[in-house]
Amino acid sequence: MKNNKFAGSFLVVISLLLLLFIVDPPQPVQAARTDNKVLLVYDSQNNLQKKAKNIDALQRVLTSMNLQIRTVEQADYKKGDLNSSYVGVITMINWRQVGLKNRTFITDRSKFSGIKLHIGNNLLKSEIEALGGSAQDLYRQQFILKNHANTQTLPFSETITVVQNLPKSAKTFGTLSTQQEDQKSYPFGVINGTNGYLPSFRSSGLSLMTEIELIGQLFSRVGKYQPLLTFTNVTPYSNLEYIDDLSLYCYKNEIPFAISTTSVSQNTDLKAFDRFTAVMRSVENRGGIIFLNAPEVSNADNSGQTLSNKFSDYLVTLAQHKVFPVGVSAPGYWNQDKILRNNFLDYGDHWLMLPDPEETAFVHQDNKANVATESFFTMPLSSLKEVKKTSTMAFAIPTALTISMPDSKTHVQMVKRELSRSQLTWYDPANNLTTRIATPSTLLEYKYGNYFANGQQEDTQISSSLLNKEFDDGSPKAAMSKYFRVQGNVFMVFFVIVTVVLLVFIYLGQRVYWNNFRRK
């Protein structure tokens, strides 16, 4: 018995030691915080009204607040899922007619002592009591949202529940006013202690900014961030002239910016890739930073190996051409997918989370979002049309205002005009940012405008002719192909001669044959 015990503990020690050697050198793991877990429970995705995009936006907002969000549809909620490991719970109602039905969740939530936020209709009595006011349903109205001297006309709403007669301890965010003559106004968002309420969720404009403000206050994650100008939808297939033109414009007008681009893992020996990387280098030299964007997913195999190999290939080939991404960007759903998150997002410590496309392509959805050191929430610059863009404007969370890479010359001009009109003070990475991307083989770092690859500082101001020399793979291939070409031609000539001779023989043979008959 004693021996066995000794052997057992010895084995444990040995395996621990082995583990130390086997496990990859530790990557920059976010400090394991215990106060950043949030549970999001929603009633339904309501695909008819496309509310899934609201879930996506909310998830990205929370990720940018460094809150680790776990999402559950109410039908999948099981007793005890909401426990004390969470700092807060968010209930999101996307479909009034469905609403909260899961009794287990309602009981668990009422017992829960952390932060509670309700978004949407169907406020329960207990929730109203917790907020400390009285609720009123307003039907078929169009409201104007006002907040910080900005206004936004909200689309027509069937039913909206507002909370009034609040105690003094409650804090309100924005006001909703009717368009009728008497102009009644109601508070939009409400916080009372650890309870919060938002009557609706919209993924753009002033309402989104108000929502972010409230959620930030509720979870005490309010910061002051200048927006990062980001050009999205760039690929190696994009029109390089337009990218070059816009980056030059930004450089001349001293606008720091970022580009979110995909890359290719094959055909990097082609001139097309040289041209693409040359433009990306000039982006780097003009004060731009590059986020490596997630590739399109189709026909995905279930192993993450393919994706992580691709990621390494992207990094290595780009780095060879002196293009150094500072972070990764991806649609929101990549953070809700085990394979996509582990084999792409987690390599970078700075994320740029883009809105979900119309169709998502999950590989292995687990709804257990991770967080990064910093992740930028993105919204289109154009979605802030009604919001006054002053030079002091700041956002509560790290935010990137995006412009989709224009597709024609007139669009380029329009983008330039839009930029010149905006008064915003843009976030300057060269003054603020340090990032790293680490794969088992490559480490890329960005520190205040300087690039480091595997610890060595890199110069991005290298001409493409020099690069081409660096990566030229010589000429023996050409010599061999010449040999085969010559050989092929020799064969051709040979065959043609044989055919001609054959034809002559056939002709002669025919004549001999016929002559035989004639003599008979």
Add this chain to the structure above:
Amino acid sequence: MSKILKSWCSKFAKRVSPAMFATILVAIISGIILFIPPIKGLGDNGDFYNVLLTNGLYRLPMHYNQLSDYVINKFGILHYYNENHFYTFTSQMISVKLAMFLNKLFYSRTVFDIRFMGLVHYGFYLGGIYLLTKSLVHPFRKVGSYVIAFLVVLILGDSAYTLFFNSFYAEAGMFVLIIYIMAAIMSLARDVYAKNWPMVWLFFVASILLVTSSQANASLTISLVIMAIGLVFLPGFKARRLAVAFGALTIFLAGVGIYFSANEEAVNANKLQAFSQGVLLENTKDPTEDIDRGGVDGQYSLIRGKNYYTDSYTAIKPSGAYTKKHLLKKINVGWTVHYYATHLKQFNNLLDVAATDIPNLQMKNVGDFSRNSGHKPRAQTRYFTLYSATLGAFYPGKYAFDLLIMIGAIGAYAVGFYLDNKRNHYYGIVRFFLVVGLMLALVYIPIYAVITGGEFNLAQRLFMAVTSLNLTILLFVSDIINHTLWHTTPEEDDDEE
């Protein structure tokens, strides 16, 4: 001894005709791989999707998702209304529907067994083999006739062909139909039957079904119309020119119809692959600037070698709006032809690649066995593949060789054409047009395949080219054995007639 042998042989010949001999042999040889478990067939390279969708079938859920590794034996039959039943409309639907009918009658209303597909193909195939062998040996029952019958078995009974039967590939039907087409023409040429009209009908019906069995077969129109010209020379066939012209026109219209019936998605997939795996390949220099000059953004050279559907992670979505606007809308067949016309050397290289694929009849990228058979993924059977393996080993991979074969074969049969034309016989003439049709297919299908789809799945898209070659070889050898290559009516038979 030899007397006994001779009498035994003559008895055998009396009881079993060469055609029956060939039919029985292929029935046994192919019956074994198709129906006796563990059955063999072909895995799915992605082609099944459309066929299943159109015919109200679906894949039964499986844990194993590599469809191409193994033969899938069972499919589900949809019970509710199938909204996609005209997604693609091809003549292949007839054989699938027939197989489903038999399946429902004898096996199950919910589960489809792939062997019923095999059974339908098998039945028509045996009939075709009988008719073809009969037309090739008529009117003899000599030793040579049995040699020809055996050649028919060796070439057309090859497993590379018969494996297609247990699958949803259109190639199975195409193979059976071309056998009927050749049998019909040779029967007409050699006066096998007293009346001509059944075989004329057979030819046109089979031709139309062949052309419409898949979108890519539109190109076969040319060959079939040329074969039809030969029928004009048949005797005793009233108003024959008009009828044949009408038939040829119908084939042509069927070809045009099927070509334009392709859905947009399939057209885009072909366009993209014709570009990524054709225009961008086999170019000795960097294609970037060549593409620029062609009016397409040179950055698209980065798509070199990519597939439309099957790549897991791509920098850009091949079916996305950006690709459509900047690539797919700019390239079409005309653009591709113009590109190749200005890059002849590259085109020649591509045709040489196609030539190396000509003898690859057996589909190498999908498995032949079912998953429980204990074989490795994508394992290939070697059962009765002597002919296809030999062809694969010795056929040279140069397009110029295809051209030479065409010139050689047409030249050889032109003699018979010339002589019969002089003597007012029609055998050599009808046969000549058959050979011209088959040989043109050998030469233009590679061109068509490269222009419309590049190197993507090239071996499979050359199926009709190699089948034409095999049929010509069969015809050639049988003519040598029958002594009918140049003189279509051998002296010794003149007295009989």
